[in-house]
Amino acid sequence: MATLNDIYQQLINQISDDYDKTEGYLISDMMRSVSIVFADLYTKQEEIESLLDVDKLSGDQLTKFVLQRRGIKRNEATYAVGQVSVTGNGAVNIGDLFEVANGIQFRATETKTITDNGIVNIECVTAGSVGNVPANQIRQMPVTLSGITAVTNPVATHDGYEAETDNILRTRYYESLQQTATSGNVSHYKAWAKSISGVGSVKVFPVDNGVQGGIAEVDIVIIDQDKLPASTTLVSEVQEYIDPNSEGLGYGQAPIGAKCYVYAATTKTLDITLSITKSSEYTDAQVLQNITDSITSYIEGIAFQTTYVSEAKIGSAILDSAGVEDYSNLLINGQSGNVTVGEREVPFLGDVAIV
Structure with missing residues (x-):
């Protein structure tokens, strides 16, 4: 300059x-x-x-x-959804609020009369992953609802995703330049699926079920933004966008005559045991959490990228964990060596036990 x-x-x-x-x-x-x-x-x-x-x-x-x-749009943040179990005798109207102890609020997305007990669909007021809260955390009503005495969410809320980051958006831009997406080819199906908020990665299996009567069938397998199997809601959204009801009629993005079936990846659970020599500056709980975080980071980085989980790289992740001086007796699912990951599977860290 x-x-x-x-x-x-x-x-x-x-x-x-x-x-x-x-x-x-x-x-x-x-x-x-x-x-x-x-x-x-x-x-x-x-x-x-x-x-x-x-x-x-x-x-x-x-x-x-x-x-x-x-023509690529940045995927926006989404609002977590779920259900609350409402107790009492009264009415819940669209927009009525429920709340977690830390102030995260959810609004009712339907109007329902409650007699003794009822289930109400809800949506987080704030977009993003902040709305994904565990079960039995939504227990408050910031504004009293006449006749309603208690509320809770029986299961965790889900599908709250962050807006697409600059790096991911830039990657999609380069993919569109380097991988010609046209006429319903593999790149086209990947681009369609990735344009849905919450989709993290995609695999396409063309003509997986063969061609019958001139109708081609395409399987799409997706994982979400968190590198986990996509939820039923996310799968349905991708399906509706590409080929509603898998009919191949051209009412979605897929061309006429191509039936598309969207699936969530299946989970390849990894249970790990090991022995460690740890630094005295850390508690057992801290070291275990650090190891878990480090292995999780490695696993997320290879999701839908490799056909195996490397024992050596898990070992490296363990050594990189704060508080770990050395380790031994590393077993993954009870065995030593690499773990094969199927083409429709995504690795998921299960239990980590220090023995």
Whole structure:
């Protein structure tokens, strides 16, 4: 980047030494004024050039860039959904609020009369993963509902996903450039599935069930943003977008004559046992949590990317865990060695036990 002084010096160098170019004299002052204007123009030029480089863009600028050039929309954050069990005799109306102890609120998405007890569908007021709360956490009503005495959520709420990050959006942009998505090819099905908020990764199995009567069948297997098997709701949303009811009639994105079936990946659970030598600065519980977090990070990074889980890399993840000085007797699902992951499976960390 040319600085003001650089520009000034270039201008001065272009003037004959027959003239007095000493600072404080007319020639110097004139060139200093011109260099100020040029420096501002250089800055604006660099700003414009940066707007043409997708790797230098972020936020709204990146969103606008990829939309204008490739028609790719940033996936927005979604609102977690679930159900509450309501006790009492009264009515719950659309918009009535229920709350977790830490202040996360949910609103009713239906109106229902409650006699003794009833189930009401809810949606988090705040978009994102903050709305994914465990079972039996929604117990409060910030505004009293006449006749309603208690509320709880029997199961965890789900499908609250964060907005697509800049890095993931940029990756989808590059995929659209490098993998030609056209005419219902594999790349096209991947792009369609990834355009749904919450979808983390996709595998496509073309003509998996053969061609019958001129109708091709395509299986799509998805995992969610958290690298876990997609929920029923997310699977249904992708199915509806690509090929409603798997009829192959062309009412979704898939071409006429191509029946698409969307599935969630199945779980390959990994139960791990090991012995460790730990630092005295950490408690057993802290070390166990650090090991769990480290292995989980590795597993998430290979989801839908490899056909096996590496024992060596799990060992490396363990050694990288704060508080671990060494380990031994590492077993995955009761055995030593790598663990094979099926093409429709995603690894999931089960129990981690230090023995």
